[in-house]
Amino acid sequence: MRSRSVIAGLAVAAGSLAGALHFRNRAQRRRERIELYFGDGSMVSLSSGQPGADRLLAHARELFAATR
């Protein structure tokens, strides 16, 4: 009886963890970001809130809105 409740508890914990990871990944994907690629092959990825990102994202949003 006790072992069954332990298994059930583990299953619930594993499910909660999987759900939390899924939602975290989804939230990260939905987070606005901009990736700049340079002539030497390097790349800089900036997420909203990081220094320099907000200005670029504001321009990108303006551009996107111009197509709507």
Add this chain to the structure above:
Amino acid sequence: MGAVPVGGREVLASALMPPAAQALTDMIEISAQIQAAVVFDREATVLASTLPDERARLLATSALGLLRAAEEARPDEETGFAQLDAALRDGYVFLVADGDHAIAATTGPEPTVGLVFYDLKRCLDGLGEEPAPPPEKPRRPPVKRTAARTKKTDDAKS
């Protein structure tokens, strides 16, 4: 600007640069992911676009602002800005620059980023190409005219 319908979308071409319209038309034909695009120069002059005049100008102006802001990130010409993609809530913005010309495009959420960049670069490369001349019609050898058969008088008699 003249309009060319391409698969439900229209490409509006400036008379300033016919290869831009051709390159954009070719790109729109093969890329279903791109929703709107504009080819422009460093004075925000629209060379070709999938949007009507006024919106194309607005798009080019916004895109030039984004291009300038991105170039400020690293002002060196050789190792400077080449391209960018921005993931927004409702979709993606792409921008590719090459010398005096640039192309900006928008897609829906979760596009195939590499493929979109490839299509945009090909479109920009196409600006330098001369439009292909119409294929020459193969010349047929002159037809020999043979005299019309006349019935021999002997045949007529028999």
